[in-house]
Amino acid sequence: xxxxxxxxxxxxxxxxxxxxxxxxxxxxxxxxxxxxxxxxxxxxxxxxxxxxxxxxxxxxxxxxxxxxxxxxxxxxxxxxxxxxxxxxxxxxxxxxxxxxxxxxxxxxxxxxxxxxxx
Amino acid sequence: xxxxxxxxxxxxxxxxxxxxxxxxxxxxxxxxxxxxxxxxxxxxxxxxxxxxxxxxxxxxxxxxxxxxxxxxxxxxxxxxxxxxxxxxxxxxxxxxxxxxxxxxxxxxxxxx
Numbered sequence: 001x002x003x004x005x006x007x008x009x010x011x012x013x014x015x016x017x018x019x020x021x022x023x024x025x026x027x028x029x030x031x032x033x034x035x036x037x038x039x040x041x042x043x044x045x046x047x048x049x050x051x052x053x054x055x056x057x058x059x060x061x062x063x064x065x066x067x068x069x070x071x072x073x074x075x076x077x078x079x080x081x082x083x084x085x086x087x088x089x090x091x092x093x094x095x096x097x098x099x100x101x102x103x104x105x106x107x108x109x110x111x112x113x114x115x116x117x118x
Numbered sequence: 119x120x121x122x123x124x125x126x127x128x129x130x131x132x133x134x135x136x137x138x139x140x141x142x143x144x145x146x147x148x149x150x151x152x153x154x155x156x157x158x159x160x161x162x163x164x165x166x167x168x169x170x171x172x173x174x175x176x177x178x179x180x181x182x183x184x185x186x187x188x189x190x191x192x193x194x195x196x197x198x199x200x201x202x203x204x205x206x207x208x209x210x211x212x213x214x215x216x217x218x219x220x221x222x223x224x225x226x227x228x229x230x
Binding site for chain 1: 120151152154156163164165166169170175207209210211215216217218219220221222223224
């Protein structure tokens, strides 16, 4: 049973860099794209970007300038960095497996709450 | 503002049928991109409910069904149950300015 486990700092100050990692246990890491998706408090889902095992990346055009994703296939892990965070980046961040041509998100991590506050 | 438009809320009594619409445009659903639906219970991660417009993953009751036509898609829930009370999101792709994943704004389903 594939199970993503995610972690990272939960409290940041404005202008700092958000950093999260997701490790995939119990199943195949290659052959899929892995995404980060966030959800601000009381709001909807926003796709941040995706990466595969060989480092091929696609970002949401609206966030591209501040986002960097990376992968360590030897550990079945991938990471997210968001620079210059503001209160608008406060959200629950999920990692998720995307399968198929149009990213069917069939497996999700447990979510990490990130709060940006001075 | 979400690229895919959903009603903020819908409601129905137990046993009734409700539908949730997901309206897009010619740069997403209208282009032929498939639509997927997720159910999110309070405090939990979203769960895949319908994929590729009409397909149910293993374990999802037949009460849930999806359809797509033109620039829109719909999720129907029949025989409404109390445990169906949740937020529902549609998801597809948008081709502008480059291909990327988009979600609807979400619909809160209340079981009366």
